Structures are given as C-alpha cells and as structure tokens.
Amino acid sequence: MKKIALSLAAVLMMSGAALAETVKVGIASEPYPPFSSPDASGNWTGWEIDMIGAVCKAAELECEIVPVAWDGIIPALTAGQIDAIMASMSITEERMQTIDFSDKYYDTPTVVVGAKGDAFPATPEGLAGKIIGVQVSTVHEAYAQKHFAATAAEIKIYQTQDEANQDLIAGRIDATQADSIALDAFLATPEGAACCDSKGAVANDTDVLGLGVGVGLRKGEDALKAKFNAGIAKVIADGTYEAVSKPYFASSIYGG
Amino acid sequence: MNRAFWQPHRLVMAAVALALVAWCALTLRWDWLPDYLGLAPLGLWRTIWILLASVTLGMALAIPLGLAQAAGPWWLAWPARAFCTVIRGTPLLLQLWLLYYGLGSLFPQIPWIRHSELWPILRQAWPYALLALTLSFAGYEGEVMRGAFRGVAHGQLEAARAMGMPRLTLLRRIWLPQAVQRALPTLGGETVLQLKATPLVATITVVDIYAVASRVRQDTFITYEPLLLLAVVYMAITGLIVLLFRALERRIPSRAA
Numbered sequence: 001m002k003k004i005a006l007s008l009a010a011v012l013m014m015s016g017a018a019l020a021e022t023v024k025v026g027i028a029s030e031p032y033p034p035f036s037s038p039d040a041s042g043n044w045t046g047w048e049i050d051m052i053g054a055v056c057k058a059a060e061l062e063c064e065i066v067p068v069a070w071d072g073i074i075p076a077l078t079a080g081q082i083d084a085i086m087a088s089m090s091i092t093e094e095r096m097q098t099i100d101f102s103d104k105y106y107d108t109p110t111v112v113v114g115a116k117g118d119a120f121p122a123t124p125e126g127l128a129g130k131i132i133g134v135q136v137s138t139v140h141e142a143y144a145q146k147h148f149a150a151t152a153a154e155i156k157i158y159q160t161q162d163e164a165n166q167d168l169i170a171g172r173i174d175a176t177q178a179d180s181i182a183l184d185a186f187l188a189t190p191e192g193a194a195c196c197d198s199k200g201a202v203a204n205d206t207d208v209l210g211l212g213v214g215v216g217l218r219k220g221e222d223a224l225k226a227k228f229n230a231g232i233a234k235v236i237a238d239g240t241y242e243a244v245s246k247p248y249f250a251s252s253i254y255g256g
Numbered sequence: 257m258n259r260a261f262w263q264p265h266r267l268v269m270a271a272v273a274l275a276l277v278a279w280c281a282l283t284l285r286w287d288w289l290p291d292y293l294g295l296a297p298l299g300l301w302r303t304i305w306i307l308l309a310s311v312t313l314g315m316a317l318a319i320p321l322g323l324a325q326a327a328g329p330w331w332l333a334w335p336a337r338a339f340c341t342v343i344r345g346t347p348l349l350l351q352l353w354l355l356y357y358g359l360g361s362l363f364p365q366i367p368w369i370r371h372s373e374l375w376p377i378l379r380q381a382w383p384y385a386l387l388a389l390t391l392s393f394a395g396y397e398g399e400v401m402r403g404a405f406r407g408v409a410h411g412q413l414e415a416a417r418a419m420g421m422p423r424l425t426l427l428r429r430i431w432l433p434q435a436v437q438r439a440l441p442t443l444g445g446e447t448v449l450q451l452k453a454t455p456l457v458a459t460i461t462v463v464d465i466y467a468v469a470s471r472v473r474q475d476t477f478i479t480y481e482p483l484l485l486l487a488v489v490y491m492a493i494t495g496l497i498v499l500l501f502r503a504l505e506r507r508i509p510s511r512a513a
Contacts, residue, residue: 071474078477098477137474156461157471166357167461171364172379 022062023224025052026082026216029067030160033185034248035088047248051105052086054240055215059231071137071159074098077216083224085216088179090139092210100219102228104212107255109201110140113168113183114175122177122200124151130174131156133164140177143208148177161186169195177202181253212255280484288476292468299468300489302382303454306464307493309386311447314393319432321394322401336398343395349456352388356460360384385457393450400442404435437508444501448494465489 027044031037035048044065056063063084068076073089076082077099091101112122112132120126128151134141136157144155156173158164164176165186176183180201186192215228235241236254245253324336343351363369363378377383408431416426455466463471465486472482 071470072479074477075479136471157463158461159459163461166361169364170357170361170379171370172360172381 022064023056023084024066024082025056025063026066026068026073026076026085026087027052028070028073028087030070031162032088032182034181047245048086048088050244051235051241054235054244055086055105055228055231057231058234058238058240059227061227061231074216077218080218083218083221084228087216088213089216090210091212091214092139092142093207094142095216098219100217100221100225101214102217102225103232104214104255105232106253107212108253109180109204110143110177110209111180111183111201112175112177112199113187113196114199115168115171115195116197118174120175120199122202124148126199127152127175129153131172133158133167133173133176135159135161135164135178138178139209140179143202143205144177146208147202147205165192175199181249284481284484285478286481288472288478288481292472295463295471296465296468299463299465302462303451303464303466304493306382306386306389306454306457306462307447307451310389310393311450313386313390314450315397315443317390317394318397318401321398322403322405322435323427325398325402326405340395340398340402343392344399348388348392348453349459351392352385352456352460355388356381356384381457381461385460385462389450389453389457392453393446396446397439397443400439400446401435404439405431407438408434433508437505440501440505440508444498444505447497447501451490451493451497 027036027048032046032048034046036044036046039045044067049065052063052065066082068082070087073082073085073087074095077085085099086105088106089095091104095101112127114120114130120130124147127148130152131154132144132148132152133156134144136159141155141157144152149155156164156167158167161176161178161182164173164178167173168176169191180198183198187196187198215225215232217225217228235244241254242252321336321340324332325340328336360378363375369375369378412430412434413426416430421429454464457464458467458470469482469486473479
C-alpha cells in the first residue's frame with residue numbers, strides 16, 4: 001500500500017514539474033458580477049477575469065481559468081485540482097490556517113442593503129429583530145454572526161449572493177450584507193433599484209472582514225506567491241490596474 | 257431466536273462493522289462535532305418532521321387520486337391522471353424551485369398578501385418545501401394506489417354490492433384495506449425514497465440535517481467526516497422506516513394473496 005502511495009506521489013510530482021508553467025487559477029463557478037460572470041456563450045468575463053489576465057501576464061505566468069464551486073474551492077486548492085484562487089476571497093486569519101495568500105489586489109467596504117421603505121442604519125441596533133441574508137462561508141457571514149446575531153431575528157445562509165438578493169426582492173429577508181461592489185451591481189438592476197437601497201457601510205472589523213482580497217495559494221509555495229506579488233505590484237505601478245478597472249468602476253477599488 | 261440470529265456470517269459482519277466504526281472514530285477528525293451539537297438535532301428534527309408530514313399529507317391525497325383513476329368518472333379520472341403524470345414527469349428540484357422562487361416571489365407583489373396575517377408564514381421557506389414534497393409523494397403514490405385499487409378482486413366488490421352494502425362502507429371495509437395491504441411493500445420503499453428526496457429542501461434555505469453537514473464542510477473545510485456521519489444518519493432513519501413498515505405488514509393479516 002505504501003509503495004503504491006509513494007509511486008503515486010512520485011507520478012504526481014513529476015507531472016507537477018512538467019506542467020509547472022501552467023498555473024490553474026480557480027474562480028468561483030457561481031456568477032459574482034461585476035467581478036466574474038459567464039456571458040451568454042459561457043465565456044467568463046468581468047473585472048477579476050481581466051485582472052487574472054493582467055497579473056499573470058505581468059508575473060510571466062501561463063494561467064488557465066478553472067471554475068470551481070465556491071464552497072469547495074479551498075479543498076480544491078489543497079487537493080491540487082487548482083494552483084491558485086482568484087475569486088474575490090478575502091484574506092482572513094481563519095483561512096490563513098489552511099492556505100496562504102498573496103498581497104491584496106482589492107479591498108472594498110462592506111455594506112448592508114434593505115427594502116426601500118424600511119429606514120435603518122447598518123448597526124446591530126438598526127438590524128435588531130430583522131432577518132439578514134448572507135452568502136455561506138464569506139467574511140460577511142462571519143461578520144453577521146459576530147455582530148448581528150445577538151440582536152437580529154435570524155441570520156439566513158445562502159449558497160449564492162444571487163439567491164439572497166432574490167429573497168430580499170421577495171421580502172423573505174429584511175436585509176443582506178455583502179461587498180459594496182456586488183451590492184451596487186444588484187442595486188443597478190431594475191429589480192434591485194425598484195425594491196431596495198443601501199443602508200450604508202458596516203463598522204470595520206479587520207479580524208473578520210480581513211485585509212482585502214488576495215490570491216489564495218497552497219502553503220509552502222513561496223516561489224509562486226512571490227511571482228503573484230510581483231505581478232500585482234507591477235500592474236499597479238505601470239497603470240494596467242487602472243486601465244483594467246476603468247470600464248467597471250468609477251473609482252479605484254484598491255482601497256487604502 | 258438469539259442463537260438463530262447470531263450465525264457465523266452475521267458475527268463476522270458485525271465484527272467488520274465494529275472495526276470500521278472504531279477505525280473511523282480513531283483516525284478521522286471529529287473535533288468539529290461539539291460545535292454543531294446545537295444545530296444538528298434541529299436539522300435532524302426538521303428532516304424527520306418534513307418526511308412524516310409530507311408522507312402523511314401525500315398519502316391523504318394519493319388515496320382519492322388513486323380512486324379517481326381506478327373507478328372515477330372521466331372528469332375526475334382525467335385531472336387525476338394529468339396531475340400524476342406531470343408530477344412524475346418533472347424533477348422534484350424543478351417543482352420545488354418553481355414553488356419557492358416562482359409562486360413564493362409572486363406573493364409579496366400582491367399587497368393584501370404581504371400585509372396579511374399569513375405573511376410571516378408565507379415568507380418562510382418550509383411551507384414551500386412541505387408543499388413540494390407532499391405533491392410529489394401524492395403524484396407517485398396516486399399511481400401506486402390506482403394499481404392497488406384495480407388489483408382488488410372484483411368478486412369481493414360485487415359480492416359486497418349484492419349484499420346491499422353502501423358504497424362508502426364498501427370502500428372503508430373491503431376495498432381500501434385490501435388496496436393498502438397490497439400497496440404496503442411499495443409504500444415502504446417509496447417512503448425511503450421520499451427520505452432521500454428531503455435534502456433538496458436545503459436548496460431553498462431550509463436547514464435540514466443535510467444542510468447542517470454542508471455547513472460543517474463550508475465552515476471547517478472538513479469534507480469526509482460530516483458526510484460519513486450524514487450517511488450513517490440517513491441509514492439509521494431508513495432502518496427505522498423499514499422496521500415500521502415490516503411491523504405494519506405483519507399487523508394486517510393476509511389470508512389469501
């Protein structure tokens with residue numbers, strides 16, 4: 001048994017060495033506009049897809065985009081199905097126990113959106129007695145559990161932000177909490193504009209909300225990490241970052 | 257009884273099962289379990305009550321559906337057959353999502369529903385889960401009951417009619433008991449299938465035992481252990497259903513088959 005395992009490991013290592021130039025970059029297979037979403041013909045487009053191209057080019061890496069279900073994306077990385085995660089994944093202490101991260105490549109505020117007629121601030125007091133919807137395994141779920149669970153009526157967990165948005169339109173939840181850009185995109189749709197508006201940003205908590213979004217990498221792959229860091233630094237320095245962002249966002253999303 | 261049960265091959269199988277359990281307990285990660293001791297029983301309870309309620313209500317619908325198809329006039333038989341065909345011909349997941357995302361999101365656009373007393377219930381997910389599972393069970397069992405009603409020997413029904421027995425009494429005393437008895441083994445199997453259909457409700461935010469296991473995986477990135485435990489839980493419930501139906505089959509005396 002051990003021999004088989006050893007020879008398997010040897011084969012895996014050899015194939016790893018042979019394919020060293022192609023980096024499989026995992027993105028979430030659930031649409032997350034405007035960062036990544038499939039168009040009508042199934043091609044992935046969005047800011048993050050463009051940024052993967054730009055960073056890989058700057059880092060002189062050959063990258064292949066591999067969509068993976070969000071809730072299994074970290075196991076896919078640790079199991080070697082993908083080599084990096086660029087799926088708007090925030091850098092957090094909890095994830096750092098399992099995987100490693102590059103430097104951040106964007107950082108946006110977290111906001112709460114609710115029904116139009118319902119005025120309340122994005123604070124634990126404001127959300128008292130309300131049903132809040134969040135996407136599973138996100139920093140927003142962790143934040144809502146930590147800060148809002150005590151006062152809110154219920155924290156509802158969704159597989160995708162789309163489902164939470166849909167239930168907000170349908171009135172099944174009173175509020176949803178997510179990244180400002182994802183929710184701005186929702187509020188820009190006719191349905192979102194008709195039903196809801198932003199209740200403002202939540203108070204920052206870097207323990208939960210993390211240190212921005214970085215490239216998720218397997219632990220110990222420091223060479224790859226250094227390449228990604230160099231690539232990110234380069235696209236910011238040479239203006240590629242701004243050029244890529246311009247069609248998507250009015251202001252820079254790199255954060256302070 | 258005891259000696260007959262503990263035959264050598266059964267002893268070996270029990271030993272293998274015990275060894276497997278011991279191996280799982282000792283080598284796999286179970287440190288996440290204490291964190292979910294609050295949520296898991298809630299999820300288990302939801303799975304069980306959704307199963308029990310949907311099977312009971314579905315059966316209550318299936319009997320008239322089967323009767324209508326087996327003996328009803330065409331204006332009852334046709335709609336019943338159409339219902340069973342549509343339900344059996346479409347995926348349960350589709351029915352569930354049509355009810356939850358379709359019907360469920362139409363309701364809030366109607367002001368008097370949104371402001372009615374029923375809204376706190378209608379805005380929750382479980383009514384749609386229960387409705388979809390009930391309709392599905394009714395669709396399949398309506399077809400089973402049609403066959404069961406048809407299968408009861410004609411001579412008995414004719415004899416009862418010749419004795420001047422009223423139609424409702426005939427149904428209650430002769431036709432229905434024999435039809436149910438014929439259908440029981442099938443119904444047991446269908447109830448097990450219904451149990452295994454319940455995890456679909458997790459897709460519309462009902463936190464059943466399956467949703468708890470996914471939550472564990474999503475929170476801790478541990479994949480196999482919660483799924484293994486989930487498999488054991490479903491097998492235990494299946495075992496209970498099988499035992500229950502065996503007891504039911506034994507309680508109803510079958511003389512001639």
